[in-house]
Amino acid sequence: MMTLSFEEYPEPKRWTSDHGRLHWVAYGNVVVTCSEHGEIHRVLSTTGLEKTHPWVNRNAVLWERNHLRDDHGIDLDQV
Numbered sequence: 001m002m003t004l005s006f007e008e009y010p011e012p013k014r015w016t017s018d019h020g021r022l023h024w025v026a027y028g029n030v031v032v033t034c035s036e037h038g039e040i041h042r043v044l045s046t047t048g049l050e051k052t053h054p055w056v057n058r059n060a061v062l063w064e065r066n067h068l069r070d071d072h073g074i075d076l077d078q079v
Helices: 058-072
Strands: 004-017 022-034 039-047
Touching: 004 058, 022 058, 039 058
Parallel strands: none
Antiparallel strands: 004 022, 022 039
């Protein structure tokens, strides 16, 4: 069984890139776990919605789908 959970940072992490042109904020990690394999991956949560609905994090969902396909032989696109 696959699960997505959210681990909140003590405070939002903020940083800039491209010489200050881009500003980022991350609220925590969306953690992808598998009951058989344990933790698969952690991806940044960049919206408040992901705190209560971690499955809307597209990168986390991609890791989940790739793990199901590559390690369990389940391709959700073929179901």
